[in-house]
Amino acid sequence: MFKYKANKVILTILLIAAIISSIAGYIYSSFLGKIKKVEIPKDNTPPEIIVEEPKKEKNKIDKEIVNILFFGLDRRNPNEASRTDCIMIISIDESRKKIKASSLMRDMYVPISGRESNRINAAYAFGGADLAIKTVNTNFGLDIDKFVTVDFIGLEKLIDMIGGVEVNVSKAEAKILNSYIKELNYLNSEAAAAPYINSGINLLNGRQAVAYSRIRYVGNGDYERTQRQREVLNQIFKKLKAQGITKIPSTISKMLPYVETNLSNMEILNFALDAMKFDTENIEQFRVPVDGTFKSQSIRGMAVLVPDLEENKRRLKEFIYGK
Incomplete structure (x- = not known):
């Protein structure tokens, strides 16, 4: 028996x-x-960065927190070299089920390997994801080797697939937002035009959300722009989680053709199925350079932010890994 x-x-x-x-x-x-897979050379991170911390501590940190670089490209043609309009480090804390988002302002003036110093957003145009990742790692003492890239056309489609994102739009933002919607409608004339919006809480479709992410000439300029980009990403996470585990695979299936990444198949699968467990209601946010740690200058005719790299490196690591 x-x-x-x-x-x-x-x-x-x-x-x-x-x-x-x-x-x-x-x-x-x-x-x-x-998915559009892109391989990054194994020697991506300079040796001096790898040995910056003791090996035991580094392995402990790597096991607990996964960092992924997110690049948003302002390109119309999938094959054209384009600067990044959005650079964000997504930190996934597996043990605490938390997500952190750190924006790197595109006008930061930093050294770029094999080139003279330039705005950090130029690295992707010069050498694709490989050089962009090296630039972030070298300047901020990180060892990130995973990335996801999407252009604005792809982002528009991704947001439409999840039914839009809810955002509270101010009166000042609405005026500029509608001008961006008009521009995007013209550039994407083959698709249905997105309607203009009013201030207040709005359910933005893909094109409207992309326009919202691009707003620059309202409030504190590019500083608030990065905040809007993080807010849109935050809302995307919330919408995905709300769909439930039975619908997530289907949604991701539709999204993948618009994404470029070097994440392995198993990593994508694990992140998708684990998404339900993470706290997407309280995504912690950060911005580099930190207030008071940079100077606004004009270099070679470019309006740039010259950061105190050592201080920003310290503050960024502190945010991602804790004190």
């Missing part, structure tokens, strides 16, 4: 394992093959 029950338990476990494997196999085959 005991042997019969034991065999029954084993068979039940095997059946459950088979079902889970079948579901995982379906998810894997149905959407992971659609």
